Amino acid sequence: MKLTVNGTSHEVDVEEDMPLLWVLRDELGYKGVKYGCGIAQCGACTVHLDGVATRSCQIPAGSAEGAEVLTIEGLGQPDALHALQAAWIEHQVAQCGYCQSGQIMQAADLLSQVADPTDQDIDDAMGGNLCRCGTYPRIRAAIRSAAQAMKEV
Amino acid sequence: MSRIGTIARRTFLVGSVAVVGGAAFGVYAARKPHPNPLQTGEGEAAITPYVRIDGGGVTLITPRADSGQGVYHVQAALIAEELDVDLDAIAIDPGPPAPAYWNTALGAEAAEFMVPAQGAMHNATEGVVTAAMKLMGLQITGGSTSVPDGFDKLRAAGASARETLKSAAAARSGVDVTLLETESGHVILPDGSRIAYPDLAPELAETPVVQDVPLRAPEDWRYIGKPMQRLDIVAKSTGTQTYGIDVEVEGMVHATVLLNPAQGGDLGDWDAAEALTMRGVTDIVPITGGLGIVADNTWRAFKAARAISAEWGAPDFPAEQEGHWAALEAAFTEEARDSRKRDDGDVEAALAEGEVIEAEYRAPYLAHAPLEPLSAIVRVNADSAEVWTGTQIPRFLQNNVARIAGIDAENVIVNAQMMGGSFGHRLEDEVVKHAAEIAVQMPGVPVKLTYSREEDMIHDYPRAIAMGRIRGRVSEGRVQALDLSIAQPSVMSSQMGRQGLSAPGPDSQIVAGAFEQPFALPHQRVTGYRATGLAPVSSWRSVGASSNGFFYNCALDELIHAAAADPLEERLRLVSDPLARAALEAVGEMSGWSGPTPEAGLGRGVALTRSFGVHCAQVVEVRDTEAGLRIARVWVAAEVGRIVDPVNFENLVQGGVIWGLGHAMNSEITYSGGVAQPDNFHDHAGMRIWQAPEIEVRGLENGDAVRGIGEPPVPPAAPALAGAIFAATGTRLREMPFNRSVTFA
Numbered sequence: 001m002k003l004t005v006n007g008t009s010h011e012v013d014v015e016e017d018m019p020l021l022w023v024l025r026d027e028l029g030y031k032g033v034k035y036g037c038g039i040a041q042c043g044a045c046t047v048h049l050d051g052v053a054t055r056s057c058q059i060p061a062g063s064a065e066g067a068e069v070l071t072i073e074g075l076g077q078p079d080a081l082h083a084l085q086a087a088w089i090e091h092q093v094a095q096c097g098y099c100q101s102g103q104i105m106q107a108a109d110l111l112s113q114v115a116d117p118t119d120q121d122i123d124d125a126m127g128g129n130l131c132r133c134g135t136y137p138r139i140r141a142a143i144r145s146a147a148q149a150m151k152e153v
Numbered sequence: 154m155s156r157i158g159t160i161a162r163r164t165f166l167v168g169s170v171a172v173v174g175g176a177a178f179g180v181y182a183a184r185k186p187h188p189n190p191l192q193t194g195e196g197e198a199a200i201t202p203y204v205r206i207d208g209g210g211v212t213l214i215t216p217r218a219d220s221g222q223g224v225y226h227v228q229a230a231l232i233a234e235e236l237d238v239d240l241d242a243i244a245i246d247p248g249p250p251a252p253a254y255w256n257t258a259l260g261a262e263a264a265e266f267m268v269p270a271q272g273a274m275h276n277a278t279e280g281v282v283t284a285a286m287k288l289m290g291l292q293i294t295g296g297s298t299s300v301p302d303g304f305d306k307l308r309a310a311g312a313s314a315r316e317t318l319k320s321a322a323a324a325r326s327g328v329d330v331t332l333l334e335t336e337s338g339h340v341i342l343p344d345g346s347r348i349a350y351p352d353l354a355p356e357l358a359e360t361p362v363v364q365d366v367p368l369r370a371p372e373d374w375r376y377i378g379k380p381m382q383r384l385d386i387v388a389k390s391t392g393t394q395t396y397g398i399d400v401e402v403e404g405m406v407h408a409t410v411l412l413n414p415a416q417g418g419d420l421g422d423w424d425a426a427e428a429l430t431m432r433g434v435t436d437i438v439p440i441t442g443g444l445g446i447v448a449d450n451t452w453r454a455f456k457a458a459r460a461i462s463a464e465w466g467a468p469d470f471p472a473e474q475e476g477h478w479a480a481l482e483a484a485f486t487e488e489a490r491d492s493r494k495r496d497d498g499d500v501e502a503a504l505a506e507g508e509v510i511e512a513e514y515r516a517p518y519l520a521h522a523p524l525e526p527l528s529a530i531v532r533v534n535a536d537s538a539e540v541w542t543g544t545q546i547p548r549f550l551q552n553n554v555a556r557i558a559g560i561d562a563e564n565v566i567v568n569a570q571m572m573g574g575s576f577g578h579r580l581e582d583e584v585v586k587h588a589a590e591i592a593v594q595m596p597g598v599p600v601k602l603t604y605s606r607e608e609d610m611i612h613d614y615p616r617a618i619a620m621g622r623i624r625g626r627v628s629e630g631r632v633q634a635l636d637l638s639i640a641q642p643s644v645m646s647s648q649m650g651r652q653g654l655s656a657p658g659p660d661s662q663i664v665a666g667a668f669e670q671p672f673a674l675p676h677q678r679v680t681g682y683r684a685t686g687l688a689p690v691s692s693w694r695s696v697g698a699s700s701n702g703f704f705y706n707c708a709l710d711e712l713i714h715a716a717a718a719d720p721l722e723e724r725l726r727l728v729s730d731p732l733a734r735a736a737l738e739a740v741g742e743m744s745g746w747s748g749p750t751p752e753a754g755l756g757r758g759v760a761l762t763r764s765f766g767v768h769c770a771q772v773v774e775v776r777d778t779e780a781g782l783r784i785a786r787v788w789v790a791a792e793v794g795r796i797v798d799p800v801n802f803e804n805l806v807q808g809g810v811i812w813g814l815g816h817a818m819n820s821e822i823t824y825s826g827g828v829a830q831p832d833n834f835h836d837h838a839g840m841r842i843w844q845a846p847e848i849e850v851r852g853l854e855n856g857d858a859v860r861g862i863g864e865p866p867v868p869p870a871a872p873a874l875a876g877a878i879f880a881a882t883g884t885r886l887r888e889m890p891f892n893r894s895v896t897f898a
């Protein structure tokens with residue numbers, strides 16, 4: 001089947017029911033997408049599917065065919081940061097960092113819908129993204145500053 | 154080429170040249186330092202075990218593992234402080250497992266944990282423990298010791314390397330060494346010309362190492378105490394950080410395990426016929442207590458594991474949770490008495506008259522559940538093996554892989570990986586042993602074993618279950634007497650036992666966080682009882698203090714309430730240590746403390762715990778809303794002697810508070826049918842973002858000793874929350890998790 005990831009199209013030979021997460025990680029090498037729970041409880045595997053934040057552990061590969069998949073690698077790179085990534089660096093959000101790809105992808109979805117989110121908006125949007133290290137205060141602050149920075153552009 | 158040369162070469166090497174090895178410094182606690190493990194092939198100068206210089210640049214060796222606390226960064230900053238290099242211009246490498254990197258701070262702490270505070274046992278036992286640590290060259294990351302262990306050692310290594318570089322530059326230039334300066338990775342000559350450190354690699358081979366260099370005064374520090382950008386922060390903000398679970402090795406296969414769901418039980422008859430027909434599945438092999446499933450993709454291995462049927466042996470602990478509590482209740486006997494490390498005044502006499510206040514407290518088993526499930530890659534060849542994994546115990550796992558593979562430990566290469574959290578989980582190496590057991594059955598093939606979240610959680614060695622019983626008395630508005638009895642399994646003997654070591658004497662973790670608290674009650678006694686026959690347990694962020702800090706502070710709260718005193722004022726009256734007093738005063742001031750119920754519907758609790766040498770005080774504020782209790786704000790003050798990086802410090806303290814509060818609110822592991830529950834984050838998630846309070850942090854630097862902050866914020870969080878809930882609702886919570894009795898918003 002054919003999958004489009006970060007604008008590149010890939011031909012993959014996998015079962016229809018293999019979760020997109022494992023196609024991305026094991027078959028295509030997009031290791032920025034993380035496995036945390038496999039049951040939609042942690043958000044570490046969050047990618048965008050046609051612009052919408054989605055738990056890739058819950059999406060059978062077959063149903064991602066034809067969609068545009070965006071991973072953290074496609075959102076921005078160390079030398080071409082997305083505003084959220086820049087804010088994540090400025091606030092030094094990460095501890096272990098393992099949840100942060102998913103956090104950033106979820107936050108990008110939020111900012112695409114709400115340019116100036118309130119704390120309540122942030123808490124509502126980010127509630128499914130678990131951070132076992134407890135970086136929540138910094139996640140809130142980084143989202144607020146990214147929203148600010150994006151407005152100023 | 155040497156084994157370590159192989160690692161170094163693959164990771165960095167560009168140039169060509171010579172070796173300077175064997176340098177060690179007068180900073181080890183051990184009398185005879187271990188040899189420098191960085192005895193490399195051509196092309197490198199390993200001036201100290203912590204600094205390697207070659208034609209390609211400067212590499213700082215940061216042997217303490219990084220599970221998310223910025224430990225690599227902090228270690229690099231400490232070396233760089235004296236070495237005069239820019240942190241963005243160096244490489245870091247966790248280095249090989251080697252005795253030179255043993256954790257001297259943990260040695261001292263572990264000895265403290267394992268022996269009674271006084272008596273003839275003390276010295277004898279400490280000797281045994283220290284000798285064992287020395288023997289094993291304990292390269293362990295744990296006990297919040299990375300900063301205390303490295304603070305002098307790493308700066309001294311940097312200073313020594315700097316002076317050796319200057320001496321090499323003097324030899325090359327003919328300029329007197331006293332006229333040379335250093336800056337940004339260069340030696341500066343009097344005429345202003347600069348020699349880059351890597352260019353001195355050839356001379357370094359001939360230069361004797363300069364030792365015992367005085368360290369810089371704090372006012373001259375460039376990094377320590379200043380906000381720094383963590384070395385890993387860009388990678389961790391862009392999805393480009395490689396964790397153990399992301400590593401790929403040429404020719405690798407994917408594997409998972411299906412283990413007896415009851416921890417430690419045997420594998421009986423099994424049938425994998427169907428699983429073996431599934432796409433991508435190549436091998437299913439027996440391992441200790443279960444099966445290894447090998448496939449060409451992680452998910453295919455997971456899926457095949459679910460298609461296997463097997464019979465399982467029973468565990469050697471109670472199958473049902475009630476049996477675990479019953480074992481704790483049964484442990485409060487003279488025969489099971491493990492220690493009495495605190496016995497002030499005359500508790501029996503004090504409790505013989507007047508009203509005695511009694512209560513029983515409970516703390517459950519808890520999973521570590523870092524967000525990255527455990528994984529390891531192991532390749533076993535005829536007489537060597539190589540491992541890629543995130544670990545806090547590289548030396549232990551090296552020995553274990555060697556034993557499984559039937560080879561010498563020095564032929565096991567360990568490539569330490571960045572960890573997606575640990576909280577103590579990676580002080581165990583079961584995943585590596587399982588990978589090695591599969592790998593020996595497929596010689597030459599790198600086997601990447603990934604646990605599913607479910608396997609990770611039900612086969613965790615959890616935080617010890619614990620029970621605390623208090624008896625106390627108050628009079629004239631004051632707390633007079635406290636008798637605290639604690640029953641727990643011994644985490645030390647469980648954990649050390651899995652590594653084939655014994656933990657002699659009493660286990661201080663049974664009473665840690667209670668017996669050494671800085672409060673001078675007229676009559677005070679803390680007794681530990683060792684419960685046996687329970688599930689195997691392990692160190693969980695802050696270890697014994699995570700439960701005992703709760704028991705002790707709640708005991709104080711019950712007595713203070715009975716005395717009709719103020720929780721903060723009475724603690725300030727009782728506190729016996731000036732550093733602890735300062736921490737309590739700080740949170741009082743930060744929170745504008747005006748009693749436990751400053752307004753209707755609002756409750757505040759306060760707690761102070763001394764753990765890992767750190768006095769940490771917290772005030773938690775809870776609001777009683779229609780949707781349930783909401784933790785609104787937390788104020789924290791922690792005395793750590795010296796803050797290396799204030800930004801990282803604040804992040805770690807906030808994370809520790811969230812860890813302590815979140816698990817106290819909603820998490821526990823219980824056993825049913827011998828199996829740990831739950832097996833995933835639908836339960837036992839800890840805190841979610843909508844529950845996270847504002848957390849104001851103040852670091853105090855009044856003390857002399859430098860302390861780590863990974864664990865100390867955890868113990869005071871739960872009791873401060875319990876105090877706040879009592880103040881807001883009048884409900885005294887004596888059992889964690891609190892959502893057994895109250896609802897959180």
Ligand code: FES
Nearest residue numbers: 037038040043057
């Ligand atoms: S791995 Fe998909 S939500 Fe946790």
Ligand code: FES
Nearest residue numbers: 097099131132133
């Ligand atoms: S930073 Fe470790 S899980 Fe979020």
